[in-house]
Amino acid sequence: MRIIDISQRLDAGTPLWPGEPALAVRRHAEIGPGCPVNVGSVHLALHSGTHADAPLHYDAGGASSAETALDPYIGRCVVVDVRHAAGAAVETADIDWSALEAAKAPRVLLRTYDCFPHAAWDHDFRAVSAEVIRRLGALGVVLVGTDAASLDPETSKTMDAHHAVRAADMRILEGLVLDDVVPGVYELIALPLPLAGADASPVRAVLREIAA
Ligand SMILES: N[C@@H](CC(=O)c1ccccc1NC=O)C(=O)O
Ligand SMILES: [Zn+2]
Ligand SMILES: [Zn+2]
Numbered sequence: 001m002r003i004i005d006i007s008q009r010l011d012a013g014t015p016l017w018p019g020e021p022a023l024a025v026r027r028h029a030e031i032g033p034g035c036p037v038n039v040g041s042v043h044l045a046l047h048s049g050t051h052a053d054a055p056l057h058y059d060a061g062g063a064s065s066a067e068t069a070l071d072p073y074i075g076r077c078v079v080v081d082v083r084h085a086a087g088a089a090v091e092t093a094d095i096d097w098s099a100l101e102a103a104k105a106p107r108v109l110l111r112t113y114d115c116f117p118h119a120a121w122d123h124d125f126r127a128v129s130a131e132v133i134r135r136l137g138a139l140g141v142v143l144v145g146t147d148a149a150s151l152d153p154e155t156s157k158t159m160d161a162h163h164a165v166r167a168a169d170m171r172i173l174e175g176l177v178l179d180d181v182v183p184g185v186y187e188l189i190a191l192p193l194p195l196a197g198a199d200a201s202p203v204r205a206v207l208r209e210i211a212a
Pocket of ligand 3: 053149150151152162172174
């Protein structure tokens with residue numbers, strides 16, 4: 001079965017949320033006389049690139065990446081093209097709910113970009129309305145993903161979509177790369193790292209085609 005990588009490359013040029021520290025991979029041991037290996041460490045903002053928010057991100061008492069259950073991050077999903085959405089956020093009118101329900105997929109990945117902005121931070125990414133989140137939760141959706149940097153606008157102070165996720169106890173993937181994905185049903189695998197105390201974790205998100 002074909003594996004489709006839907007993850008951003010992480011390097012010093014990966015566009016980050018304004019003010020976030022740049023990725024740094026440092027080597028503290030190098031192959032040479034008396035040292036058989038290269039060994040490094042990484043300094044990486046937790047919301048860099050393709051990542052999973054932990055409930056701790058929007059709920060002071062929420063689970064960290066080390067504590068959140070893995071089930072939402074692996075299993076049947078549907079990729080939905082919402083590039084036609086015209087507003088600042090994806091609204092309920094932008095989604096074909098009967099098609100979405102017909103997919104019978106408890107994970108929904110939203111494509112908002114024609115081409116993912118790998119080269120520069122997009123301040124005007126398309127958010128997802130809290131009403132869409134509430135409606136997804138009512139359908140039993142356990143995870144919502146987006147190719148945008150966040151479910152809420154960059155300037156949001158209320159984080160309405162994240163709090164609608166919290167109310168429905170859903171999970172979140174952000175910064176997906178869906179340019180080469182044909183809308184449809186797939187198996188999603190995108191597991192957060194067991195990082196204690198972390199409010200988010202980078203993930204290697206992939207899709208596997210499901211045999212018809
Ligand atoms: N990907 C993050 C973006 C985010 O909320 C954020 C990331 C770094 C610093 C501040 C952030 N949010 C609001 O100030 C998120 O939406 O979960
Ligand atoms: Zn995030
Ligand atoms: Zn988020």
